[in-house]
Amino acid sequence: MAGTVIGEGLTIEGDITGDEEIVIHGNLRGRLTTRDAVTVGSTAIVGADITGSSLSVAGQVTGDVTASERVDIQAGGKLVGDIKAARFTIADGASFKGNVDMEV
Amino acid sequence: MTRHTPELSVLGPATRVTGRINGAGGLRIEGAVKGDVNVQGETEIAEGGSLEGNVQGVALEIAGNLLGDARTEGAILVRSSAKVRGELRAAQVAIEPGARVSVRLETDFELDFGVAARRR
Numbered sequence A: 001m002a003g004t005v006i007g008e009g010l011t012i013e014g015d016i017t018g019d020e021e022i023v024i025h026g027n028l029r030g031r032l033t034t035r036d037a038v039t040v041g042s043t044a045i046v047g048a049d050i051t052g053s054s055l056s057v058a059g060q061v062t063g064d065v066t067a068s069e070r071v072d073i074q075a076g077g078k079l080v081g082d083i084k085a086a087r088f089t090i091a092d093g094a095s096f097k098g099n100v101d102m103e104v
Numbered sequence B: 001m002t003r004h005t006p007e008l009s010v011l012g013p014a015t016r017v018t019g020r021i022n023g024a025g026g027l028r029i030e031g032a033v034k035g036d037v038n039v040q041g042e043t044e045i046a047e048g049g050s051l052e053g054n055v056q057g058v059a060l061e062i063a064g065n066l067l068g069d070a071r072t073e074g075a076i077l078v079r080s081s082a083k084v085r086g087e088l089r090a091a092q093v094a095i096e097p098g099a100r101v102s103v104r105l106e107t108d109f110e111l112d113f114g115v116a117a118r119r120r
Helices: B116-120
Strands: A002-007 A010-018 A022-023 A027-034 A037-041 A043-055 A061-064 A067-075 A078-080 A087-090 A095-099 B008-011 B014-022 B027-029 B033-034 B036-042 B041-045 B051-054 B056-057 B061-062 B065-067 B070-071 B076-077 B083-090 B092-095 B100-107
Touching: A002 A037, A022 A027, A027 A037, A043 B041, A067 A078, A067 B092, A095 B065, B027 B036, B041 B056, B061 B070, B076 B083, B083 B092, B092 B100
Parallel strands: A002 A022, A010 A027, A022 A037, A027 A043, A037 A043, A043 A061, A043 A067, A061 A078, A067 A087, A078 A095, B008 B027, B014 B033, B014 B036, B027 B041, B033 B051, B036 B056, B041 B061, B051 B065, B056 B070, B061 B076, B065 B083, B070 B083, B076 B092, B083 B100
Antiparallel strands: A002 B008, A010 B014
């Protein structure tokens, strides 16, 4: 069960920090930092730098991403920004523009 | 309140938000929010949750802490576990025994002194 859910109709302008899972179906502009997983749903529009344990993108993200575990861009997902993560996947039908640093 | 409807937003107990929150749907604050909240829906500050900022919405239930002004079209319910400092303006306001409030309160109603007052 997700600790934090930002619903489809909601817009947050500012910083979110936390120690729990965050699921976004709505809009976020600002910065997002958590020690847990971040999920960006298909209806979500995020303009924020994201730091988390993992990130799954099915919506739109513009911003730099730092994940301690992995980043997955799902089909239909769009990510513009630099990624720093040990594991990274881009599904068929996903879009990505930016640099990837896998810390090798 | 159920957690899994897409219209409902939940800010969990380990989540802190600094900034503005706008939009539609219900909002349940279990963590800490610093900033103004303006939602077309019911806002709930859960026990253990806190909001430092102003609230505008359809209805508001406070079981946690609120420092700021609240203005709703519907009712404001202050639960017994709540601590509130600010101004509450609503169609109706209910405060449970045990709640700690230091507020200015305003609700919409007309006083009717009836025929007796008019006779003088």
